[in-house]
Amino acid sequence: SVAKFSVLPPPNVSLTSEYAPIISPDGKKLAFIARDASGKNMVWIRRIDSLTAQPLVGTEDARNPFWAPDSSSIAFLSGTKLKHVDLAGGAPRTLCETPLADQGGTWSSEGVILLGSSGTSPLVRVPPGGGACQAATGLNRERQERAHVFPQFLPDGRHFLYLARSTKQGNAAVMVGSLDSKETKLLLPSSSQAVYAAPGFLLFLRDKSLMAQRFDAGRLEFSGDAFAVAEQIAVNLFGDGMFSTS
Secondary structure, eight states: OOOOOOOOOOTTOEEOSSSOOEEOTTSSEEEEEEEOTTSOEEEEEEETTOSOOEEOTTOTTEEEEEEOTTSSEEEEEETTEEEEEETTSOOOEEEEEOSSOOSOEEEOTTSOEEEOOSSSOOOEEEOTTOOOOEEOSOOOTTTTEEEEEEEEEOTTSSEEEEEEEESSTTOOEEEEEETTEEEEEEEEEOSSOEEEETTTEEEEEETTEEEEEEEETTTTEEEEEEEEEESSOOBOTTOOBOOOOO
């Protein structure tokens, strides 16, 4: 069944258009970046069963938020630092320095974090608990790849989706990579990101329609035809789809 509802910004606060609101993995909470009257960006949290949202203390100037796999905390960028903060309270903790990582993030059940580049570089890998960042992928020069963005771990916690942008028109594609290998697999040509949705679908944009197609995360293969699940999906300035799944 389909349920439709609006999430309005709190009084004297405006939603930003750079980052999509993100639903928590457990499907119970929504996080979004909003700007208050003073021009300060913060992460706000709204429970799906609530009519009000609350700002997360310590998330001033936040960018690129993403959830921990257990839905208990949020990671975000502030300045050149990747931080995370528990929803239960406490000060944010710095995980690493990463100046160019504004395009998506994902957090595995084993604690590994992958970040998407906002420049011309591959995905960045952050070890469990934080520490020095290192490259998690390599740009394919034959495909004229210029950046890897919007990573998302698949259920095994080792393989991940990402969008490979290219300097060649029509060459951008959703790829699969692995923490255990530099080998990659092209899944589908696309200028926007794709996300995995249990129990076995990939969601992606086609024009402004949100499409779903059955996807075996073990074999890394599609089956059946893609079908539309929503229409008129917004995109940000970079052409990235403004959608999220739990």
